Structure formats: structure tokens, C-alpha cells
Amino acid sequence: MNSVDNPYTPGAGTPPPELAGRESILKKAEDTIKRTKKGKAAKSFIMLGLRGVGKTVLLNRIDQIAETVGCRTAIFEADPDRTLPEILTQQLNRLLLKIDRRKRVSDEVQKAFGLLRGFASAFKVKYGEFEVGLSNEIMTGDLTIDLTDLIVAIGEAAKSRKTVAVIMIDEVQYVSERDLGPLIMSLHKISQRQLPLLFFGAGLPQLAKLAGDAKSYAERLFDYPEIDRLDEKSARAALVEPARRESVAYEDDALDVILKETDGYPFFLQVWGSHTWEVAPSSPFTSDHAKLATKRAISALDQGFFKMRLDRLTDRQQDYARAMAELIPSPATSTAVAKVLGLTVKQAAPIRDELIKKGIAYSPKRGLVSFTVPKFDEFIKRGHI
Ligand SMILES: Nc1ncnc2c1ncn2[C@@H]1O[C@H](COP(=O)(O)OP(=O)(O)OP(=O)(O)O)[C@@H](O)[C@H]1O
Ligand SMILES: [Mg+2]
Structure with missing residues (x-):
């Protein structure tokens, strides 16, 4: 498709073409x-x-x-x-x-x-x-x-x-x-x-x-209203509506691929929408286009969005992040992370606090620690640390 008409807006604070689900x-x-x-x-x-x-x-x-x-x-x-x-x-x-x-x-x-x-x-x-x-x-x-x-x-x-x-x-x-x-x-x-x-x-x-x-x-x-990922209907609208305004359509299979990969996270929806637009030669967008876009999107995120955040961490903070990622999807408790690192809970606590201060981790519940960046665990598991 013509890049000049690409309606998607992956970015920080960039108004989306369709402010879906809000x-x-x-x-x-x-x-x-x-x-x-x-x-x-x-x-x-x-x-x-x-x-x-x-x-x-x-x-x-x-x-x-x-x-x-x-x-x-x-x-x-x-x-x-x-x-x-x-x-x-x-x-x-x-x-x-x-x-x-x-x-x-x-x-x-x-x-x-x-x-x-x-x-x-x-x-x-x-x-x-x-x-x-x-x-x-x-x-x-x-x-x-x-x-x-x-x-x-x-x-x-x-x-x-x-x-x-x-x-x-x-x-x-x-x-x-x-x-x-x-x-x-x-x-x-x-x-x-x-x-x-x-x-x-x-x-x-x-x-x-x-x-x-x-x-x-x-x-x-x-x-304290929680702003979460979009539900399925809104996530579809976030992809479909901007394309429709350019007389472009998605096949259902293509949408299924993107919804699964992005989990409905708004920033990822923009990234996937944008890459799909770039790889597809014409409308409608198919699941093959979406799969190719997935490869490109992940590679772009790994080199940009995720890497940028990783680079801000010291070695010991990276170790902590890796230990967290290893535990996920089980809940990463501070105790479990310390154990993976071979540290006492008291020794590991300051590292956790540094990650929280840097805006990379947060504690969703007492004793638990989680990433503030969606899919950061998958990025780490892809072997980037
Ligand atoms: N409701 C929405 N529907 C579709 N896309 C959206 C929606 N809201 C935001 N986006 C897109 O998501 C991306 C991230 O938006 P934004 O920068 O406002 O997020 P944020 O929560 O402030 O992130 P951060 O915590 O990193 O500052 C932007 O590319 C934006 O266009
Ligand atoms: Mg912001």
C-alpha cells in the first residue's frame, strides 16, 4: 500500500486515527x-x-x-x-x-x-x-x-x-x-x-x-480509573475503521492474527496496523500479510521500543528483569525472583525498587512484581538479555 496514506500512528501520545473503546x-x-x-x-x-x-x-x-x-x-x-x-x-x-x-x-x-x-x-x-x-x-x-x-x-x-x-x-x-x-x-x-x-x-x-x-x-x-488494553470489539475498530476510511478492508483471518499478537494493547495495534499496511500490496489485507507484518513488527519493537528500555538498565537490574521473565506467566513474587537470583529477599529488594523507580516494573499486589511494559517478558525470552 502507499505509505503516504498509512493511517496508523504508532508513537507516544500521538492521537490515534480511531480512539477506540474509551x-x-x-x-x-x-x-x-x-x-x-x-x-x-x-x-x-x-x-x-x-x-x-x-x-x-x-x-x-x-x-x-x-x-x-x-x-x-x-x-x-x-x-x-x-x-x-x-x-x-x-x-x-x-x-x-x-x-x-x-x-x-x-x-x-x-x-x-x-x-x-x-x-x-x-x-x-x-x-x-x-x-x-x-x-x-x-x-x-x-x-x-x-x-x-x-x-x-x-x-x-x-x-x-x-x-x-x-x-x-x-x-x-x-x-x-x-x-x-x-x-x-x-x-x-x-x-x-x-x-x-x-x-x-x-x-x-x-x-x-x-x-x-x-x-x-x-x-x-x-x-483511579484503570486504563487497560482494548476489548476485542474496540481493538477491531481501532484497526478496521482507519483502513475503511481509506477504502481498505481486512479479512477476518488477518484481524484474528493481529488481535492475538497484540493482545489489544493500543500501541501494538498501531504498530501492527502500520506494518500490515506497509507489507500488503492491495486490499483486502489477508492473514499472510498479517503474519509477515508480525515478523517485521516484532523485529522493529525489539530494536526500538523494547531495546530502548533495556538499555536504561544496569547489569544487576537486567538480571532481575530476566529472573522475572523466567517466572512469568506464573506470578513473579519478590521471593521467587530472589530465589532465581540466588539472593535473599532483603538483598533483592533494592534492585526491585530501582526497577520500579525507573518505571519498568511495578507491584500489582503486595509481594508481586510485574512489568509495566506489555510483553517485555516475551522480549527477554527471545534472548535479548
Ligand atoms: N483508544 C485507542 N485506540 C487505538 N490506538 C490508541 C488508543 N489510545 C492510544 N492509542 C495509540 O497507542 C499509542 C500509545 O498511546 P499513549 O502514548 O497515549 O500511551 P501511554 O499510556 O501514555 O504510554 P506511556 O505509559 O508509555 O506514556 C499511540 O500510538 C496511540 O496512537
Ligand atoms: Mg504517556
Whole structure:
């Protein structure tokens, strides 16, 4: 087929040609936003899911929905090498500028700007092109207190402008433990004060536990909808619909091959769809095309998507990952992995924690350890470590 017309979008955060199977989470987001806009209580939520299930795509879509109904949004990505004040400051400045469409006519907006400047100087944030004047707002230097004041001020600024401020953070699991508590505290204050400020997050599954550890009431403060692989019907739609729009069809056997290989994981569906498009000379796509595409897809993933993650691991982390892969599909318990490695549970625990910190592994249940990257065990078993 002609590559120029290939509709599939394997990538990170790239909007898919068909956002299949996500109607209910998008409806939930829309209802939450609309309730808040009407001054009704609504719960913020953090979407949890493995790598490549479409969390970033959903967060961006929610951003669009919020802007469309007149909310003001800030969206950013946490980064293990930067503190929360560093990533927040610039985006909150932009958010306030959006709230402040008519140039500082409300006292609340002015106050929030002042607090933001104080916040930035208290936490020694560098701004790049972002101009900060001196602030007469005194900050304590205690993140919990200062962030709460700032977030409350932003909520009040939004209220004064009859809008809703929506703060969105992707990869929330990279917010450090030290910063996560204050963030949760500040959002707790927002919910107590019923201010029009919502928080949507996305992250790897270990996040619910991290948040719970940071503040016990985090469990009640947020919902944690799970973003999973697509069910069969949606996975079919994700493949068939984009092709149909190009007047291209799949034979059922071809779809069966791809559904089996991808397990309905959105990123893999895009990869397989794209390769099938490239190998098939014409429509309809057959199971032979799908099988050839499978070979190419696996080889491309092994050299890119999987290898990139493997390369980030130290030797002992790779050993740990290999031991996990050997145990799967049986549940990989920390005890079993330690045994395979010939280590005590205590010796192996720090290595497991490093893998979790790097976003490669997570603990789905106490004592269990699993990969955040779907099919990473199969990759390792193909002999790549
Ligand atoms: N509902 C969907 N239907 C079909 N394809 C989708 C869907 N959602 C996402 N995708 C595709 O899946 C891929 C991964 O999406 P995205 O980057 O949003 O995942 P993610 O969960 O944020 O992954 P990561 O944890 O690695 O950041 C993209 O190529 C995107 O186009
Ligand atoms: Mg993402």
C-alpha cells in the first residue's frame, strides 16, 4: 500500500486515527468537568495503566474537552530529574494568563500571580523566558503550606472569572515522594473549599500506592480509573475503521492474527496496523500479510521500543528483569525472583525498587512484581538479555 496514506500512528501520545473503546472514561471526564463548572462537587481522577495503553492520548483529549467547555487548562509531564516546583511554575503562570484574559481586573487573579512569583523565588525556580517581578507575597519555604496557598489562590482566581482551572500531570509516578504529599494536600484543600479547580493525572499502576503512602486520604480524594488494553470489539475498530476510511478492508483471518499478537494493547495495534499496511500490496489485507507484518513488527519493537528500555538498565537490574521473565506467566513474587537470583529477599529488594523507580516494573499486589511494559517478558525470552 502507499505509505503516504498509512493511517496508523504508532508513537507516544500521538492521537490515534480511531480512539477506540474509551467512551466511558471520556464521558466520566466530561461529566466531572461539567459538574465542577456548575458548582457541584466532583472528584478529580488519576488514570492508571501500563506503558502504551493510551493514557497521554486521553489526557490530551480531556484537555481539549475542558477547553471546549470554557475551562482553563495546564498540562505537563513530571520528570524524575526535576522538582515539582520546577515543572509547575511555568505552566501555572500560563494557566493564570489564560484565566486572566482581560488583564488583571480581578483581585483574586492578581493575588495568584503574586503568590506564584513568591513561590518561584522561594523554591528557586529558573524561568527561562518567563518574566517574574518581585513579589510582596511572603512564602514560608515549606512546600505543603506554600503550594496549598498557591493552588487555593488559583482556584479562587478561576472562581472570580467563573471558570474552572484544570491542572493535568502526565507520568505522575515520577513526582518524588517528597513532592507528592504537598500536591495531594493542596488538592485536598481545594476539595474542602469547593473551589473550581480539577486535577487529572495519568501514570503507571504503582501510583495509587505511592499516593496512598504519601497521604492516607488520597484514596478517597481521587478516583483511579484503570486504563487497560482494548476489548476485542474496540481493538477491531481501532484497526478496521482507519483502513475503511481509506477504502481498505481486512479479512477476518488477518484481524484474528493481529488481535492475538497484540493482545489489544493500543500501541501494538498501531504498530501492527502500520506494518500490515506497509507489507500488503492491495486490499483486502489477508492473514499472510498479517503474519509477515508480525515478523517485521516484532523485529522493529525489539530494536526500538523494547531495546530502548533495556538499555536504561544496569547489569544487576537486567538480571532481575530476566529472573522475572523466567517466572512469568506464573506470578513473579519478590521471593521467587530472589530465589532465581540466588539472593535473599532483603538483598533483592533494592534492585526491585530501582526497577520500579525507573518505571519498568511495578507491584500489582503486595509481594508481586510485574512489568509495566506489555510483553517485555516475551522480549527477554527471545534472548535479548
Ligand atoms: N483508544 C485507542 N485506540 C487505538 N490506538 C490508541 C488508543 N489510545 C492510544 N492509542 C495509540 O497507542 C499509542 C500509545 O498511546 P499513549 O502514548 O497515549 O500511551 P501511554 O499510556 O501514555 O504510554 P506511556 O505509559 O508509555 O506514556 C499511540 O500510538 C496511540 O496512537
Ligand atoms: Mg504517556
